[in-house]
Amino acid sequence: SPAAHADARKLRVASVKFGTLAWLLETIQAEKLDEKYNVALEIVETATNQSSPVALYGGSADVVVTDWPWALRQRAMGEAVKFAPFSGALGAVVVPADSPIKTFADLKDKKLGVAGSSTDKSWLLLRAHAQKELGADLADYAKPQYGAAPLLTEQLKDGRLDAVLNFWTFTARLEAQGFRRLISMSDVMTSLGVDPQPALVGFIWKEGAQAELLPAINGLLAAAREANELLAKSDAPWERLRPMMKAADDKEFASLKAGYRAGIRDYWSEADMKSAEKIMDILLTAGDAELAGKGTRFDPKAFYAPGA
Amino acid sequence: MLPARKLSPAGATAERLLWTLASLTTLVALWSLAAMISDSRHLPGPMKVLEVLGQESASGALWSNMSITLVRVACAFFLAMLIGTMIGIAIGSYKRADQFFDSWLVLFLNLPALVIIALSYVWLGTTELTAIMAVAINKIPNVAVQMREGARQLSRDLSEMAKLYNFGPWKTLRHVTLPQLAPFAAAAARSGLALVWKIVLVVEALGGHATGVGHQIHAAFGNYDVPTILAYALAFIVVIQIVEFGILQPLQARVMRWRR
Amino acid sequence: MLPARKLSPAGATAERLLWTLASLTTLVALWSLAAMISDSRHLPGPMKVLEVLGQESASGALWSNMSITLVRVACAFFLAMLIGTMIGIAIGSYKRADQFFDSWLVLFLNLPALVIIALSYVWLGTTELTAIMAVAINKIPNVAVQMREGARQLSRDLSEMAKLYNFGPWKTLRHVTLPQLAPFAAAAARSGLALVWKIVLVVEALGGHATGVGHQIHAAFGNYDVPTILAYALAFIVVIQIVEFGILQPLQARVMRWRR
Amino acid sequence: MASGNPVRIRVKRKTFPAIGGRDENTVLRDVSFEVSPREFVVLTGPSGCGKSTLLNIVAGLDTDYEGDIDLGAAHPRMTFIFQTPRLLPWRTIRENLMLSLPDGDPRQNNVDAIIDRVGLTEAKNAYPERTSLGMQRRAALARGFIQEPDILLMDEPFVSLDDPTAQGLRELLVDLWNSRPTTVMFVTHDRTEAVMLGTRILRLAAGSASIKADESVRLSPSDRTQRDKVQAELKRIFESTPET
Amino acid sequence: MASGNPVRIRVKRKTFPAIGGRDENTVLRDVSFEVSPREFVVLTGPSGCGKSTLLNIVAGLDTDYEGDIDLGAAHPRMTFIFQTPRLLPWRTIRENLMLSLPDGDPRQNNVDAIIDRVGLTEAKNAYPERTSLGMQRRAALARGFIQEPDILLMDEPFVSLDDPTAQGLRELLVDLWNSRPTTVMFVTHDRTEAVMLGTRILRLAAGSASIKADESVRLSPSDRTQRDKVQAELKRIFESTPET
Ligand SMILES: Nc1ncnc2c1ncn2[C@@H]1O[C@H](COP(=O)(O)OP(=O)(O)OP(=O)(O)O)[C@@H](O)[C@H]1O
Ligand SMILES: Nc1ncnc2c1ncn2[C@@H]1O[C@H](COP(=O)(O)OP(=O)(O)OP(=O)(O)O)[C@@H](O)[C@H]1O
Ligand SMILES: [Mg+2]
């Protein structure tokens, strides 16, 4: 098996080039936290998020990063995987600064870009919020247009879209460029009663390889925690990351930094578990046929916390 | 290499049907075997895929997605074949044009689908037309390159005959040029239909249409849900198989009837 | 339609070069103009792209990514052409084989690239061989379909002659069959090289290879970095343009020399 | 050719370039002559001397030569019966004939009659490759004859046909020629045929062909049916300057 | 054919199916005859009567008929000079000849000599489509002659050639036939040629062809060069049962 390493401390982590995970990993390595926590990280660069599952199942990586609903879905399909939190950073709906859209209700009949697809998690949560706030299905209330995140961003800039629900890095950049946040997903969660807000995105590995990988994974999680502490309170490590963040200016840099910091979470806790179950309920009632149809259900065994 | 005795049309169709069935049965049998041996969820057997197909069909998702995708495929295909053939014949027939436009063709032929799709969407917005245009633009240079090869092989003997007997451009095209290009057109159509379908999948995934087989397949790919991917892929392949058996094969037999 | 007077080989090459240059100059001029008029970050002008190309080339990233991708493209291309041609000739020549394998071909032809890539990686793991195999499998049915069309058109007159004069299989293939298939092979090669390159891009993006042009282009797409996308696409197109001008065109002129 | 101007042919030089191991070869040199309206000129000469090349030039299919051709009228109706049938293989024999005329042209009404005349009644709906070579040649002849041209170019039209069939077709040709004012240029290797049909015989020499002899045929229409008179005239024309 | 067994041809029925608007047509019915070793059989008959079809069957190219063919030996060396040249257009004339023989076969040494013999010395490196039709026919003839076959099938080999060239090639054929024991089946429309060359003349009738006449030619080799003797024999053979 590809996972059979001679050195138990070795861990291959798939990371999108210049993605937020890359920032973390770079900090870990630069601060020698990997050595401190006794893990030999091997970074497997991928071009898109889509290649993560291929990397995991194709055996080129031991750990990939994606969201826990995906992990639950995999478990439902018979592939037991484990999840540990990486980031709780969430996107937002943004509009141009001078947009006539002032409130959420103003989205009526507006062209709303939705990054990803019609089954994107944020979109489903936003619809649940709309149901609660407006008593309407946002898919009919507004005119959603789904698409790849970079394309939607460009279309918003060109005025082809009135508003965009995008991933957090994209919204952070847009805000720095003067776009206005109409509603953040964090607000949506609060409105839906999700508290605390757990990480959605995290490290995922195969349960089957767990026995072998656990020392290294624990090392990674500990290193990540310490690196995040550093990133949260100090500006110095950010200067090192600046080239790979591709920030156009100081404002964008600051915006990205703030966004990342807002997403930092500690190890998975019982409170996170409750919140996650709640989110799962919302997703299933919001009509995620993708999840529901395949018999996906909430499964606490999917979540991992060191020492738990 | 020498063809066997010819059958009556009805007999020929029955025979073709028989062979097709035998062929498909073998394929399904091999597939089942492979699925049984590998016993992995990454290669679901035919029954599993059929089950998913049943679910999707019952929920109506299959039909709506298929019909949307088929319309896009059909429009982009005809557009690309028409324009590509015209370009191909023109540059294949005139050496000057060929020399001049060859580099352009190389450029557009090798421009990654991503570039064309991204630029189309940014310029034209997310509309039905954009999807069709983006696919057609991807496919046109492909058709053109193939038809050009055909146009280069046109019989000079017959062109001269057409000239002397005053066929004029339209008659020459219809009775002299196109019949000679038919095999190239057949190749371009077959490989082209497949290509168009594959690009439509990419466009539907990137361009953010909430519907269509491409959207479903990409969503399923995100979840690594192989049975669903295969179910949708198969549904389309069945349609193509029907087109192949019911339209392309009889047409081809008719068109090639004159050959001894 | 009637070709003009033939030139000496040296004169012909000089003339071709001239036309190619004129053609490329026009293209670049049109591009600059379009970039100037649209004045948008969605269509960077040639200077901007050239600048990025210079940076990437200076950093060495261009060369390492290009060479890796080119090796993959070349291997997959030759593999696909070889196997596809063999399959195409076999099923084009024997009606029974054609009837039996037609459905298989339709199946593999229309299987989305995504399916083949996903399954290949799961089964074979992330290796260089997987990338090449996945691309070749995508392309083989395409070549086969085109060569089959050629094989169906083989001259019975010449086959009979070859039989009577005891050419045997090898001589028949080399001197009777392949020259007749040359135009189909040329079409398959040209459209095929482009297709292989496009699939390599997808494979490099999805397959978890950390290098290659496909990886760069998709990563750049994530940042909507159009100049980088175009720089990498262009670098490959330049290579293909050189192959076209230096290898394909002279070869084709040689192969078609016998035509009056 | 109602105007009555002669066809003027002046080919100073026709050279094929060197291609594929063969040297450049000059096929025609100073081949100049005039053909009067209604003349029936027979061209003969050894195989490969340039007869077909000359007809191609006259027909305007080959424009890469030194010299010029004056057809005597602005747009004379010209028909070329090629050395090979050049039928569209994907159209039946009848379709080939119909297509050779503009749609709705009254001459299309004669198609079936001429098919009968050349003996292809049964095969008229056959595709060319499914008939014998002689039948294809007859179809090509019928296609040419039905045009009712002002200038008729024919390149060895009656080879591959049995004697009675060929004879019937020759008679058909003479009938057509008599019924309409047609200028004919006719290539053949058959001397008897040349003398029986032609009003003038032009012999080309091998190797950079130039005109070797140009003789009028001194036979009346009735003479032409008499074997001995034809033989005598043949001797006079061909044996005065022996071939090869 | 050293063994000396005759070639036995028994074609009960050869029918082409109905395709493309033409009815099914029976081309040959009860055409059975034997050809002794070293015989030179000439086949004649009106255009479209089935001569080429018969040769195709004998050559084994057409197996869809009722009847059987016995070539008299297990694997006689057989050559077919087709009605059209069937040269590989992408190979030069010389390459076409070389390819028709196995690599390294001693007969390949004769290729240049035979090219000279058929008058293609200058054009030997030319591609077929860049030569005249007569030159292509001569190349095809040379390709057939160089095989030194046991059974030689020829379908109107000497059409499209001028008289002196054709005569030279006939002599070449007779030389070959004399120098090696060859059984020849030869299709022609030219009666003089038939009588001059053949030891036996088989005439096929039009329409579901059967054998109409089967006559031996009663001429000695020296007789064959005398025009009047040939004419007399021609009359005897062809005018006893008049054609058509
Ligand atoms: N492939 C075919 N399909 C159908 N009919 C055919 C086919 N080939 C030949 N025929 C028919 O069979 C008959 C005999 O043809 P064949 O070529 O044997 O004639 P032939 O005696 O050689 O004539 P010619 O002297 O003109 O060459 C013709 O009527 C022809 O139309
Ligand atoms: N496309 C070509 N390229 C080069 N040489 C050619 C070409 N066509 C013909 N020739 C040469 O020109 C000469 C004359 O050819 P042409 O076809 O005119 O002869 P022809 O008199 O019609 O002979 P035939 O009686 O055999 O038909 C020949 O030597 C031939 O090889
Ligand atoms: Mg000629």
Ligand SMILES: [Mg+2]
């Ligand atoms: Mg024949």
